[in-house]
Structures are given as C-alpha cells and as structure tokens.
Amino acid sequence: MTNGINTREMILEILLQIDEEGEHSHIAIRNALSKYQFLPKQERAFVTRVCEGTLEYRIYIDYIINSFSKITVDKMKPPIREILRSAVYQLKFMDRVPDSAVCNEAVKLAQKKGFYNLKPFVNGVLRTVARQMDELEYPSREKNLxxxxxxxxxxxxxxxxxxxxxxxxxxxxxxxxxxLEEKSLTVRCRTYLNSVEETCESLRAQGVTVEDAPYLPYAKKISDFNHILALDAFIQGKIMVQDVSSMLVAEIANPSKGDYVIDLCAAPGGKSLHMGDKMEGFGTVDARDVSQYKVDLIEENIHRAGAINVQAKVKDATVFDVDSECQADIVLADVPCSGYGVIGKKPEIKYRSTAQKQEELVILQRNILDKAAEYVKPRGVLIFSTCTIAKEENEENMMWFMNNHPFKLESIDEYIPDELKSETTALGYLQLLPGVHGTDGFFIARFRRK
Known part of the structure; x- marks a missing residue:
C-alpha cells in the first residue's frame, strides 16, 4: 500500500473492468495508472505486471485453481475469482512477494470487498496451491495435443x-x-526531420535502452523507462509508437511527393503520419475514422508530430463518400479485424473470440473494401491490411476482392527487405506471423486498379 492506495485493490478493479465490463486491457491499466500518477515506479510496474500476467495466463491459472478448489472458477463470484487468479499468478510467476504475504493480502482484500464468509475458502485454496502447485500434473502432449x-x-x-x-x-x-513473451516497445524514428542517430542519442540521454528492431533501419525497440510521456523524443514528435509490421504498410504503399492518400480506418494515426513523412510534407493524407474519440487520437499525434500534410476527419468507412470517388492516388484500408496477430499486446482478444464475430468481421471488411475500391484513381494503389492471422479475413478476402473489383495484385518485393521476400510477396501479399518474423501478426496486400 502506498499513499493510502492498495495496489492489490487497484489490480482487482482493473481485472473486473476487463473481464466484466469488456474494457481493453491496455486502456484499463493506463487509465488506472493515470489516476494515481504519484505511485512510485516499482508499484506501477507491480500493478502492470500482475494485471497483464493474470490476463495472459488465465487458462493456465484456472487449471491450477480448479485442480485445488471444490468450486470451479466459472462458478465463483467475479471478485473472488479475480482475487484468486491474481494471487495464483503471483504464487506461480513472481518470487519477490513471499507466499504467506500473497495469501494474507488476498484474504484481507476478500474481507474488504464484503466477502467475510469466504475468507476461509480463499485462504484454504491459496495455501493449498502454494504447498502443492509443483506436484500438479498437467495435460499430456501425447494424449491430447x-x-x-x-x-x-x-x-x-x-x-x-x-x-x-x-x-x-x-x-x-x-x-x-x-x-506470452515480454517485449520491448517498438517505435518509428521519424527520419523526415531528424536523423535516427540523433533521436537515439536523445533517448539514451534519458536512460532509455535502445535496440535495433528487425527489417527497417528507423525501427527501434526501447525499454528501461518509466513513462513514454516523459521522453523528450516522444514529446517533440521524433518517435511514434508503432510495430514494424505496421511500418511496412507505408513502405509497401510507397507514396510520392504530392500524392493524395486516404487512410480509411486511421486511428491512432501511425500509418497516416508515416505516409505523410514519406511524402516529406507534400501532398495530403486524409486520415479518417468512425468517431470523434478516434479522430481526437489522430489529431493528438498530428499535433505532436507537427505534421503539415495530414488531416483528420470523422467519416464512417462503411458509408460511401461520393466526393472521394476516383480521387485518391493511394487508399489504405487497414480494416477492423479479429486482432489475433496482437494477442501478445491485447491478451483479452483471445477470450472474446467467437465464430459468429469472425463471420461478422469478414462481412464488415468486405463492406469497407467495396467503398475503398471506388476511391482509387485509375492505375492508383489500394493497400489492404489487418493485424490478424486468420485466413478468412486475409487471403480469402483478398481473393474475394480481386474477383469482385477491377484490381490486380502487384509484387511488393521492391519495397521490402530481402529476408521477407517469398512466393507470396512476389504475387503481392505478405503474412507476418508472431514468433516467426519477429513482429506482430500482420497481413498486407498491394492492389493496382486496372
């Protein structure tokens, strides 16, 4: 407890917000830490790690709890369930806090939340887990992969x-x-106004560890900092938080100075700003998204970057915009998707996946692609991308698009590094896989209007 704030109570509230209210994990954690900005770095790190870890390892943790509890996890009251989950995460994966302290704090929190009669249950389950967890048998790979x-x-x-x-x-x-691997934050150094080395020097001067990210010389991994909002390079717009996979979109789009670009689902604006930078301040990038909240996110980044050729607008990508018909040299359609490629950053995605949602997304993507096709000039370019690894949303929608619109795939080999070239990139598309390519899971296809 720091300054009257019980960090374990914070963790419980965050987990309930994610599990019961459907909030995104990164938003729930960010909002909670913003509310208590005075928390020391160590406490902030503890809250973040326990929340993220409990969420990432939920199925593993539930298997442990169900092995030692007479009441299964799905039958428990939500606060008790999350108290036990976060405590078991600490028992299994964190050595810093003694087992006895983990158990005691969980019991105290159950009482504080009004579950006085469940104190013996919480205490009994956790102490049994602490004693016998290492003897637990897990499913057999051979019998049930x-x-x-x-x-x-x-x-x-x-x-x-x-x-x-x-x-x-x-x-x-x-x-x-x-x-499940912990990863450094990936940023794009903006080469339009500063050299990569100047930006890296600024980061290192503030104690940040800077490493090369794969494939692109201006992509860097940064770690050992408390809050990105305190970094001069971020405040001054010299870096943008962006995964390498997302940076490859602008590389593959390859805009020219003076182009008119429409980015249909642009928030928070990373790809729009990258396109603007590649055009060196010339031309226009029309960064659109469906709500004022999302457009505010784009505008915040435009302002910080001082981007003079990027403008943000509220426009629904599923509604045809007659004024944009045949106007764009390049259209970016980074469509809403299942997000399976970024489960490592947003673990709640894996628990919310259903076959029905998948089918609805495929229909939504086709609706957006229908409109996107109409905005591209003759001989113009359409970039279709997602942050998923689902073939229904990627390759199958790519083929559907070509069968229904006057577009052809175009090789992307001249825009990507040699180590990413393959049979599919020669045809015009790239599927990046987590754990294989060193990036998020991401799909990019380049079409040319006939």
Whole structure:
C-alpha cells in the first residue's frame, strides 16, 4: 500500500473492468495508472505486471485453481475469482512477494470487498496451491495435443485447433510461445526531420535502452523507462509508437511527393503520419475514422508530430463518400479485424473470440473494401491490411476482392527487405506471423486498379 492506495485493490478493479465490463486491457491499466500518477515506479510496474500476467495466463491459472478448489472458477463470484487468479499468478510467476504475504493480502482484500464468509475458502485454496502447485500434473502432449497447448500457453482450445489445422504444430507453438513473451516497445524514428542517430542519442540521454528492431533501419525497440510521456523524443514528435509490421504498410504503399492518400480506418494515426513523412510534407493524407474519440487520437499525434500534410476527419468507412470517388492516388484500408496477430499486446482478444464475430468481421471488411475500391484513381494503389492471422479475413478476402473489383495484385518485393521476400510477396501479399518474423501478426496486400 502506498499513499493510502492498495495496489492489490487497484489490480482487482482493473481485472473486473476487463473481464466484466469488456474494457481493453491496455486502456484499463493506463487509465488506472493515470489516476494515481504519484505511485512510485516499482508499484506501477507491480500493478502492470500482475494485471497483464493474470490476463495472459488465465487458462493456465484456472487449471491450477480448479485442480485445488471444490468450486470451479466459472462458478465463483467475479471478485473472488479475480482475487484468486491474481494471487495464483503471483504464487506461480513472481518470487519477490513471499507466499504467506500473497495469501494474507488476498484474504484481507476478500474481507474488504464484503466477502467475510469466504475468507476461509480463499485462504484454504491459496495455501493449498502454494504447498502443492509443483506436484500438479498437467495435460499430456501425447494424449491430447490441443488441451496440452491450450493450458501450457493459455490459449482457448478452438483457436489452438484452428491454427494447428492452418499452420501446423511447429509454427503454432512458436506463435503461442511468442504471445506470452515480454517485449520491448517498438517505435518509428521519424527520419523526415531528424536523423535516427540523433533521436537515439536523445533517448539514451534519458536512460532509455535502445535496440535495433528487425527489417527497417528507423525501427527501434526501447525499454528501461518509466513513462513514454516523459521522453523528450516522444514529446517533440521524433518517435511514434508503432510495430514494424505496421511500418511496412507505408513502405509497401510507397507514396510520392504530392500524392493524395486516404487512410480509411486511421486511428491512432501511425500509418497516416508515416505516409505523410514519406511524402516529406507534400501532398495530403486524409486520415479518417468512425468517431470523434478516434479522430481526437489522430489529431493528438498530428499535433505532436507537427505534421503539415495530414488531416483528420470523422467519416464512417462503411458509408460511401461520393466526393472521394476516383480521387485518391493511394487508399489504405487497414480494416477492423479479429486482432489475433496482437494477442501478445491485447491478451483479452483471445477470450472474446467467437465464430459468429469472425463471420461478422469478414462481412464488415468486405463492406469497407467495396467503398475503398471506388476511391482509387485509375492505375492508383489500394493497400489492404489487418493485424490478424486468420485466413478468412486475409487471403480469402483478398481473393474475394480481386474477383469482385477491377484490381490486380502487384509484387511488393521492391519495397521490402530481402529476408521477407517469398512466393507470396512476389504475387503481392505478405503474412507476418508472431514468433516467426519477429513482429506482430500482420497481413498486407498491394492492389493496382486496372
């Protein structure tokens, strides 16, 4: 407890917000830490790690709890369930806090939340887990591969089965392992106004560790800082938070000075600003999104970057904009998707996946692509991208688009580094896989209007 703030109570409230209210994990954690900005770095790190870890390892943790509790996790009251989950995460994965303290704090929190009669239950389950956890038997790989991978890597069985069928055992396990790995933050150094080395020097001067990210010389991984909002390079717009996979969109789009670009689903604006930078301040990037909240995010980044050729507008990508018909040299359609490629950053995605949602997304994507096609000039370029690894949303929608619109795929080999070139990139598309390519899972296809 610091300054009257019980960090474990904070953790409970964040987890309930994510699990019961459907909030995104990064937003729930960010909002809570913003509310208590005076928390020391160590406490902030503790809250973040326990929240993220409890969420990432939920299936693994539930397997442990269900092995030692007479009441299964799904039958528990939500606050008790999250108290036990976060405590078991600490018992299993964190050595800094003694087991006895983890148990005691969990019991105290249960009482504080009005569950006085459940104190013995919470205490009994956690002390049994602490004593016997290392003796627990887990599912057998040989007898049930899907169950084994599901528990070991905390991934719902339907997703494990789907990826085994598409990508095979070796690649699937690489992806599952990668989702659980802690990663540095990836940023794009803006080469339009500053050299990469100048930006890196600024970061290092503030104690930040800077490493090369794969594929692109201006992509860097940064770590060992408390808050990105306190970094001069961020405040001055010299860096943009962006994964390498997302940076490849602008590389593959390859805009020219003076182009008119429409980015249909632009928030928070990383790709729009990258396009603007590649055009060196000339031309116009029309960065659009569906709500004022999302446009505010884009405008915040435009202002910080001092981008003079990027403008943000509220426009629904599913509604045809007659004024844009045949106007754009390049259209970016980074469409809403299942997000399976970024599960490592937003672990709640894996628990919210359903077959019905997948089908609805495919229809939504086709609706947006229908409109996007109309905005491209004759001989203009359309870039279709997603942050998922689902073939229904990627390759299958790519083929559907070509069969229904006067566009052809165009090789992307001249725009990407040699190590990413393959048979598919020669055709015009790239599927990046987590754990295989060193990036988020991401799909990019380049079309030319006939």
């Amino acid at each position: 899907v169950k084994y991978l599901s528990v070991k890597y905390s991934m719902p069985e339907p997703l494990v089965l789907r990826w085994l069928n598409v990508y095979g055992e070796e690649t699937t396990e690489k992806m599952l392992a990668d989702f």
